[in-house]
Amino acid sequence: MNRRIFLRNGSLASLALSTFSLGACSTDTSQTAAIEGTTEGNAPADAFELNEATVQDLQKKMSSGAMSARSITELYLKRIEAIDKAGPTLNSVIEVNPDALAIADALDKERKDGKVHGPLHGIPVLIKDNIDTADKQQTTAGSLALAGHKAAQDAFIIKKLREAGAVVLGKTNLSEWANFRSTRSTSGWSSRGGQTKNPFILDRTPSGSSAGSGAAASANLCALAIGTETDGSIVSPASCSGLVGIKPTVGLWSRSGIIPISATQDTAGPMTRTVRDAAVLLGALAGEDAADAVTKESNGKIQPDYTTFLDANGLKGKRLGVEKGHLKGSSDAIPLLQAAVELLKAQGATIVEVEVEKETDPLGQAEYDVLLYEFKDGVNKYLATANAPVKNLTDVINFNSQNKAKAMPFFQQEILENSNKLEGLDSAKYKAALNKSHNGARQALDKVLADNKLDAIVAITNSPARCIDLINGDSGGGPGFSSPAAMAGYPHITVPMGQVYGLPVGLSFVGGAYKEGELLTVAYAYEQASKKRVAPQFKAPFVG
Numbered sequence: 001m002n003r004r005i006f007l008r009n010g011s012l013a014s015l016a017l018s019t020f021s022l023g024a025c026s027t028d029t030s031q032t033a034a035i036e037g038t039t040e041g042n043a044p045a046d047a048f049e050l051n052e053a054t055v056q057d058l059q060k061k062m063s064s065g066a067m068s069a070r071s072i073t074e075l076y077l078k079r080i081e082a083i084d085k086a087g088p089t090l091n092s093v094i095e096v097n098p099d100a101l102a103i104a105d106a107l108d109k110e111r112k113d114g115k116v117h118g119p120l121h122g123i124p125v126l127i128k129d130n131i132d133t134a135d136k137q138q139t140t141a142g143s144l145a146l147a148g149h150k151a152a153q154d155a156f157i158i159k160k161l162r163e164a165g166a167v168v169l170g171k172t173n174l175s176e177w178a179n180f181r182s183t184r185s186t187s188g189w190s191s192r193g194g195q196t197k198n199p200f201i202l203d204r205t206p207s208g209s210s211a212g213s214g215a216a217a218s219a220n221l222c223a224l225a226i227g228t229e230t231d232g233s234i235v236s237p238a239s240c241s242g243l244v245g246i247k248p249t250v251g252l253w254s255r256s257g258i259i260p261i262s263a264t265q266d267t268a269g270p271m272t273r274t275v276r277d278a279a280v281l282l283g284a285l286a287g288e289d290a291a292d293a294v295t296k297e298s299n300g301k302i303q304p305d306y307t308t309f310l311d312a313n314g315l316k317g318k319r320l321g322v323e324k325g326h327l328k329g330s331s332d333a334i335p336l337l338q339a340a341v342e343l344l345k346a347q348g349a350t351i352v353e354v355e356v357e358k359e360t361d362p363l364g365q366a367e368y369d370v371l372l373y374e375f376k377d378g379v380n381k382y383l384a385t386a387n388a389p390v391k392n393l394t395d396v397i398n399f400n401s402q403n404k405a406k407a408m409p410f411f412q413q414e415i416l417e418n419s420n421k422l423e424g425l426d427s428a429k430y431k432a433a434l435n436k437s438h439n440g441a442r443q444a445l446d447k448v449l450a451d452n453k454l455d456a457i458v459a460i461t462n463s464p465a466r467c468i469d470l471i472n473g474d475s476g477g478g479p480g481f482s483s484p485a486a487m488a489g490y491p492h493i494t495v496p497m498g499q500v501y502g503l504p505v506g507l508s509f510v511g512g513a514y515k516e517g518e519l520l521t522v523a524y525a526y527e528q529a530s531k532k533r534v535a536p537q538f539k540a541p542f543v544g
Contacts (some may be wrong), residue, residue, distance in 0.1 A: 050075055051220050052535055055119055055277050058223060062111065062122050069104035069111070069122030072223075073167050076124045077101075080170070080221050088202055088538040092215035094129050094193040096170035098136050103167050110165075117165030119280050124169040126222040128213050129193070130178060131155050131268065132257035133168060141259045142176040142190025144407050145399040149388035155257025156289040157226070157268055164284040169222050172212030178233060179209040180261050180375060182411040184473035187211055187237075191407045195468060198240060199536035200503055204465035205474065207237040213271045214241040218536050224281050225271040230261045230371065232462070232482030234269045235494040239461035239506030242496045242533055244278045244523070245271050247482075249514045250489035251297045252282075254289035260378030262371050263294075264438055265486055273533060275495060275524040279306040282516060301514040309517040314525035316348030321452050323459035323481060324353040331478040333460045333505045336498040340507050340530070344458070347529050349522070352452050356459075359444035360484040366440070367487050369433035376419045393420045410470045441487035449512055456515075456522050457484075461494040461506035481508045491516045493523045496532040502539060 050058075050072065061067035077096060084090045097103075107122045127133065130141040132151035140146035154162065161168065173193035179185055187208030188196035196211040198204040199219040206215045210227025214237030217225035227234040229247045238245025246269045253268050260266055270281040283306040288295045303309070326337055341351055380392045390396050397416050400407040423430070448457065463478035485492035490513055494506035507526065511519045527533075 046535075048075075048079055048220055050079070052273060053220070053223065054274055055123055055223060055280050058123060059119060059121075069107045069167060070101060072122065073100050073104040073124050073169065076169060076222055083219055083538075084216070084221055088197065088199065090197050090199055090215050090219055091194055092172055092196045092206070092212040092219070093126065093221060094142070094171050094173040094190075094212065095137055097168050100124070100167055100169050107165055107167065117163065118284065120161070120284055121165030122167060123165075123223045124167040125161060126169050126172050126213060126216050126225045127158065128174055128210055128227050128268075129171040130174060130228060130259040131158060131226065133158050133171070135168070137171055139171075139259070140192050141178060142174050142192050143396070144191040144403065145390050145396045146388045147192055149386060151257065152387060153257065156254035156287075156291065157285045158257065160285045160287060166224075172210070172216050172225065174210060174212055175208030175233075177416070178228065178230060178259070178261055180230070180371065181413050181415055182473070183414060184411045186410065186468060186470050186473050188215075188468070189410065189470065195470065197468070198465050198503075199538055200242065200465070201539045201541065203468055203541035204503060205240065205468050207240040207462065207465060208474075209233040210237045210271060214238055214243055214245075217241070217271050217273060218243055219538075220535070224277055226268055226281075227271045228258060228266065228268045229482075229486065230265045231367070231486035232480070234271060235482050235492055235506065235508065236462045236480070238271050238494050240465040240504060242499075242504035242536065243271050243273060243494075244275050244496070244527070245269065245494045245506070246278050246282055246516070247485065247492040248282065248286070248516060249298075249491045251294040252286050252302065252491075252514065252516065254287065254292040254295050256289055256291035259382055260375070262374040263378055264370065264374065264434065265489060275493075275520060275527045276307060276310055278493075279310060279520050279524075282306050298514065303517050306517060306520055309520040310524040311521055312525055312528040313348075314521035315344060315529070318349045318455045318522055319352065319453055320344060320349050320522065321352050321354035321448060321454045321457045323357060323457065324355050325357050326460045326479045326481070327353070329479070331460070331463060332500040333463055333479055336500070336505050337460050337507070340458070340497050340526070343530055344526065347525060352454070354448050354452060354454070354457060356444060356448055356457060356484050357481075360441050360487065363437045363440050363487060364483065366433040366436035367483065370430065370437050372415070372419045373422050373425060373427065373430040373433070376422055377425050411473055437487045438489070441484055442490070445484055445488050445490060445510070446512065455511070456519055457508075457510045459508045459510070460497075461508040464500045464503035464505055481510070485510045489513070491519055493519045495523050495527050496534070497530070498532050499534065502537075504534070
């Protein structure tokens with residue numbers, strides 16, 4: 001969930017949006033020690049053997065016999081121990097899978113016997129802790145109210161992941177309840193997992209709510225990671241951690257077995273270091289699921305292999321619309337967008353200025369109302385059949401109130417409470433809000449795309465990472481482009497665009513429903529021409 005929708009929400013109209021600035025952060029520097037061999041504030045002496053390794057790299061190592069799924073998994077587990085639990089203590093992994101090595105051993109045996117599932121065979125993947133896994137790991141959405149909950153069956157996408165031969169390495173921390181608990185929450189914090197840090201500068205937010213997936217993938221704690229998004233929770237942390245993130249069309253990936261916010265906006269998606277790796281994961285987990293009716297809309301629209309869309313010359317002849325509102329203002333990210341636009345032109349794209357946000361920003365209150373209604377309905381349905389100690393949203397609220405010191409030490413649960421007061425999805429107010437936000441966003445995007453004959457819309461994904469502030473919560477404004485595609489349920493890809501004072505910023509590509517292939521073409525061409533992905537250096541705070 002994107003914090004920006006709360007800041008623009010009518011109920012928070014009194015909160016002023018501040019322009020992004022690199023002000024001093026208040027932080028405990030004792031918790032930001034760099035990894036061994038690092039001078040505080042400088043680049044680390046990081047000689048990790050699998051740094052920036054791609055799926056192709058790892059497959060070559062396993063095919064040649066130079067490495068095995070087990071040896072690769074062992075290296076990532078050691079990396080998690082050295083970087084996430086010690087050293088910079090990123091705190092991005094909420095738990096590791098105790099069966100990870102056993103899974104890797106079984107996959108190595110299959111490879112030896114001549115059975116290779118595909119490009120993900122033996123590849124370690126970290127999964128956000130709101131996605132069910134039927135194993136020894138918990139699924140809690142970061143909430144102490146769900147501590148101890150172990151799912152009876154895998155989420156549909158996890159079944160697909162296992163069928164593809166991946167190693168389920170562990171679960172990642174997140175903003176509790178996917179950042180849908182309080183209007184004053186801090187991205188990357190959960191009562192079960194604590195605070196996740198940004199691997200680029202340790203007192204900066206990893207952004208939410210897929211904070212752990214973003215930080216972990218960026219810091220090379222896994223080969224691939226999976227996040228979830230309602231509005232910004234894949235693309236924003238991907239942008240802030242220098243990653244490629246894909247929020248697919250709602251319906252391309254199943255949502256069954258995922259703790260929900262919104263039936264109309266939720267989706268899981270890839271968070272990776274390259275566009276190619278994101279394309280591999282995207283295709284492997286796409287598919288129709290009888291338990292998620294929306295996936296029926298994907299029939300005939302899923303591509304068997306999204307890597308076939310990757311073309312380094314794919315920008316030639318393309319028409320791209322750049323969000324006009326992101327080309328002006330005082331944000332330090334604007335020069336990056338201006339440079340990206342010039343590169344897109346140099347690669348053969350035609351650029352026209354468009355105004356999407358002028359049409360979609362007024363839909364924010366309606367979107368928020370939709371999420372409040374759908375959250376109560378979805379969470380109650382999920383908990384009613386789960387093995388969790390709480391059985392509905394009322395139980396969650398009561399647990400938090402009775403365990404306030406541990407569950408709510410920094411911010412409250414007014415979003416949960418406001419959601420719980422609402423009627424069901426047959427409410428006229430809900431239906432009106434859904435029509436306004438969902439259909440309104442689709443109409444706005446469809447019109448801009450059609451009127452300008454565009455292949456995609458480009459914009460700044462999100463402002464550079466702001467300070468972690470557990471007292472005041474998330475703050476700041478500046479450009480961000482998650483909401484139009486989120487409300488419409490359309491695909492959105494972010495690719496590293498550069499850095500501001502060592503903090504990454506992503507470039508967004510947004511298109512129409514099930515246009516993932518076309519977006520991958522232009523995103524890949526931009527990535528190959530720009531090469532803006534930089535591994536994090538775990539830098540100490542500017543001010544300690």
